[in-house]
Amino acid sequence: MFKFGRGSKRVVGLDIGSSSVKVVEFDHSGERPVLVKFGRCGLLPEAIVDGEIMDRDVVVDTIAELMEVNDIASKEVVTAVSGRAVIVKKIQMTSMTDEEAREAIRWEAEQHIPFDIDDVSLDFQILNRDADPEKMDVLLVAAKKEMLEARADLIRAAGLAPAIIDIDSFAVQNAFEHNYEMPEGAVTLLLNVGCFVTNVNIVKDGVPYFTRDLSFAGNAILEAVQKDLGVDYDEANEILESPDDDRRDDLTSIVGLVGEELAVGIEKSLSYLRAAGEADRIDRIVLSGGSSYAPGLRESIEKRQGSPVEIANPFKNVSYDDAAFGDSDPENLGPQYMVAAGLALRAGGQ
Structure with a gap:
């Protein structure tokens, strides 16, 4: 939802969770995504608590180690956030064009989110215009700027560049829709x-x-x-x-x-x-x-x-070399990579 740069044919998804950091890389150059690399590194129990970074140095070092151990050369990553600093809400607005909605969304958001409007980054998606010619459903997303900037700074400190910052729930949905x-x-x-x-x-x-x-x-x-x-x-x-x-x-x-x-x-x-x-x-x-x-x-x-x-x-409908999973079953490993895979499945970083 929140874009910082341009994507490429290879997309790296980085999921920074409270207990571990996961990474997945897909190659989108063919008709079907190809799993290139994936891996995880555990975090100390108190490094991240309820989405808050408590030990920044530990998290930065873990991200850098994860990328190095898995030999991922790309510096641009797609990541995601969740928690109390993120609001996702479906609202109704008067039917209007996309351009008009972009101008009106700030005022609409003030009626629906519990944060100071100056403290958040906003995004939206018009869901439908057909049910009622006078009204339209809009998916409103608001995230605190402070949290987004902290996440971006964290990734930069690990020697990487945040291409996109998305929402965990949307990454999971993306992985689901691609595979089911x-x-x-x-x-x-x-x-x-x-x-x-x-x-x-x-x-x-x-x-x-x-x-x-x-x-x-x-x-x-x-x-x-x-x-x-x-x-x-x-x-x-x-x-x-x-x-x-x-x-x-x-x-x-x-x-x-x-x-x-x-x-x-x-x-x-x-x-x-x-x-x-x-x-x-x-x-x-x-x-x-x-x-x-x-x-x-x-x-x-x-x-x-x-x-x-x-x-x-999340690996059900992608191509991969069986050797990549070693003795493990993709179905057993897959669930913990749902967010990272959903991020990396954004073809071309779109």
Whole structure:
């Protein structure tokens, strides 16, 4: 959404999360994107908290190391932000041209966002003009300038150039749309469960009808595992990533209970859409993020929502050399790269 430069045939997506930094590079020179490189580097638990950079030097060094270890030569990257400093909202405006909308959006935004208008960068997309000749639906995006500038400075400090700064939820949607069929009229709930934030995006016919960030995320699962099993942070992480048979039932129960909090957030989102008359059901739920494979999470959401839940794979409809994944299964690795892949799938950085 927020552009800083020009793209190229190779696009690098850089996802700076709270627990790790991920990178994906695609070559767009052919008819189908080709996965060139991908990788991740873990971050110390307190380096980034709830989207706020707490230890800038550690994050900068981690980004630089990630690019070097994966031998990524490109200096331009596409990255994304999320959290409390980002507002995504669908609004109605009087029907007008794109040029008129650009002039009016600042005033409209003042009515809908809780920030001083001078402190934010604005972007918008007209969603439709056909439903009502007098009105049009507009997707409004506002992000605090301070956060955008801090993210851009962080990337520059790592020796890179921010080509585009997007929104996490939109990157997830881009990865989903590239890799999956979307029947006309079907309503899809995209859930990207990160460490401190879960991105929620309800999409119909390519339009993000409702987008919000929930504070429930993977960290809540980690804390519950630590408390119930009496283990430290590192042990809880290891148990969740590679659960043995003896603990799988316990984990499923723990994660399932914590997952109820996520289900409550989902239901609040649905209630909003039902009240607005925009969606009365969810046809499918697609789960991504580093915590998506937590034992029992998918089953808990599926049971509560009554809609099929599948784990996302952003490499499903791209070309790649099997050797790139080594002994790992792309379907198992894929969910944690959903944001980075969605950013890199922006052909030519558009």
